[in-house]
Amino acid sequence: MSGNVKASSLRGILAGRNAHIWRLVLVMVGWMAFMALTKYEKFYTLINFQTMASQFPEFGLMALGVMLCMITGGIDLSPVGVANLTAILMAFLLKALVGPEGGLPGYAIPLVFLLGALTGCLLGALNGLLVSKVRIPPILATLGMSELLAGVAIVLTNGNAVSKLPVDYALTINSRIGGLIPVQLVIFSVMAMLIWFLLSRTTYGTKIYLLGTNARAAQYSGLNNGRLLVKTYMLSGACAALGGLIMLANYNSARANYGGVYVLQCVLIVVLGGVSPTGGRGRISGVVLAIFLLRMLETGINRFPQISSYYISLIWGGVLLLVMVLDYLTNRGTRPGHGKSKAPGASAA
Numbered sequence: 001m002s003g004n005v006k007a008s009s010l011r012g013i014l015a016g017r018n019a020h021i022w023r024l025v026l027v028m029v030g031w032m033a034f035m036a037l038t039k040y041e042k043f044y045t046l047i048n049f050q051t052m053a054s055q056f057p058e059f060g061l062m063a064l065g066v067m068l069c070m071i072t073g074g075i076d077l078s079p080v081g082v083a084n085l086t087a088i089l090m091a092f093l094l095k096a097l098v099g100p101e102g103g104l105p106g107y108a109i110p111l112v113f114l115l116g117a118l119t120g121c122l123l124g125a126l127n128g129l130l131v132s133k134v135r136i137p138p139i140l141a142t143l144g145m146s147e148l149l150a151g152v153a154i155v156l157t158n159g160n161a162v163s164k165l166p167v168d169y170a171l172t173i174n175s176r177i178g179g180l181i182p183v184q185l186v187i188f189s190v191m192a193m194l195i196w197f198l199l200s201r202t203t204y205g206t207k208i209y210l211l212g213t214n215a216r217a218a219q220y221s222g223l224n225n226g227r228l229l230v231k232t233y234m235l236s237g238a239c240a241a242l243g244g245l246i247m248l249a250n251y252n253s254a255r256a257n258y259g260g261v262y263v264l265q266c267v268l269i270v271v272l273g274g275v276s277p278t279g280g281r282g283r284i285s286g287v288v289l290a291i292f293l294l295r296m297l298e299t300g301i302n303r304f305p306q307i308s309s310y311y312i313s314l315i316w317g318g319v320l321l322l323v324m325v326l327d328y329l330t331n332r333g334t335r336p337g338h339g340k341s342k343a344p345g346a347s348a349a
Contacts, residue, residue, distance in 0.1 A: 020274030024289040031296060039303045048299065050182060054174065056295040057188035058083075058250065059259065060288075061243035063266040064195055065124075065236030067287050070270050071199075072229060073212040073279025074131060074138030076236045078123075079266060080259045081149030083244030086119045087254035088153050090245060091162040094169055104168040112169070116241045123149065124237020128230030146263075153256035163253040173249030184246050191242060195235070196284050208232055212279025261313060268316050269294055 035043040042048070062079035069076040090112045097108045123145070130141035176182050199205035207228055211218045219225050243262075248254050273290035275282030294316075301307055301315075 020272075020286045021283070021289065024273070024286060024293055028289070028293050028296065031293070031300060035296075035300050035303070039300070042303050043300060050176065050180070052295050052299055053185040054182035055184075055250070056291055057184040058243045058246040059262040059265050060188050060269075060291040061191055061239045061246070062262055063269040063287060063291060064192060064284070065239030066266045067270045067273070067275050067282060067284065068195065068208070068232050068239075069138065069142075069236050070275050070277065071212045071279060071282050072208050072232050073215065074229070074232075075142065075267070075277075076124075076127065076233065076240075077139060077142040077263055077267075078127060078146040078149065079236065079240035079243065080262050081146035081153075082120055082123045082237050082240035083247060083262075084254065084256055084258055085123070085149045085153045085156075085244075086116050086241040087244040087248040087258070088156055088162055088256070089119060090116050091165055091248060091254040092156075094165050095162075098166050102166065104166050109169060109172055113242070113245060116245045117238045120237035120239070120241025120244075121234045122237070124234040124240075125230055127237065128233035131233065132226035132229040150256050157254075157256060159256065161253045161255040165248075165252055167252075170249045170252045173246065184249075187242060187246065191239060192284065192288060195239075198235075199284060204228075204231070209280055212276075212281070214280075261316075264313070264316055265294065268319060272319070 062083060065079055066076050093112060093115065094104070094108065097104055097111075099105060127138075127142050127145050130136045130145070131138050134141075136144075173183055177186065199208075207218070207223055210221065211223065211225055211228055215225060218228075243259075244254075247258055251258065269290045270282070270287055271277060272293070273282070273287035275287065298312060301312060
């Protein structure tokens with residue numbers, strides 16, 4: 001009897017709100033087992049995991065912002081544009097702050113991060129205003145903003161990379177705390193914890209889940225949908241800007257066309273992590289797991305020289321379409337027109 005209860009509880013967990021989490025965990029465990037059997041000596045090294053931990057935060061931060069916008073029922077396709085323009089502006093600032101001896105003053109890096117985050121918030125607010133006030137569909141508003149920001153970045157740099165930056169910035173952001181933990185991972189973890197807190201411990205999280213579930217019901221409940229959307233796109237812009245500042249350190253330069261594949265990866269990560277493309281449902285734990293999974297998949301594929309890196313984008317695109325089809329088939333009974341209403345995803349963890 002107890003065995004049946006346990007089995008039924010396990011099925012309930014796998015079929016309930018934790019389904020995406022368990023699927024990701026199982027895929028991750030399977031992939032790690034496969035790498036252990038095929039490329040153990042090349043994959044399971046400290047330097048390999050440290051490299052992964054220092055590389056994924058730049059697009060992982062962008063994915064966190066895309067997640068927030070998708071929960072509201074929208075999307076943000078401008079994180080790469082925001083990241084590159086922010087990196088270019090802060091690169092100019094870093095070069096201007098170089099002292100007579102070629103070093104940076106102590107306040108330079110905190111100032112760059114503060115101004116970079118503010119720049120991202122401002123650009124995100126423009127996205128939010130286009131979506132909430134001008135009523136442009138989010139996919140078109142953010143896509144247009146992405147192209148606009150790329151054009152501004154090209155004008156500012158004449159299409160060239162901003163290089164010859166002071167080495168202090170790259171050395172600081174690329175350093176490891178205690179010789180083990182990359183600073184980039186710490187920045188990502190702090191932002192992820194902040195977003196988790198906002199989603200699960202504040203009324204902001206409840207409001208955006210309600211907005212994504214039913215915008216009209218949210219408005220009738222007394223929510224200011226326009227203000228809420230602007231705040232959400234501002235947060236997304238700040239996440240993208242922080243990702244751009246990490247890219248600036250990783251490449252030690254800034255350019256208008258860096259990170260071109262990150263938009264697809266961000267959308268894939270968010271959908272793979274269990275966030276509904278129609279809004280109202282999603283958990284940050286699933287998105288974080290999806291970030292780890294994609295980084296491990298890409299790193300593992302690169303350990304097989306016979307597989308061209310050009311196939312990675314093909315794989316990501318195919319996986320994205322497959323996940324969205326599965327999401328549609330799984331949740332079509334809860335969509336408008338199928339006789340059921342979708343409950344808001346109250347749990348953010």
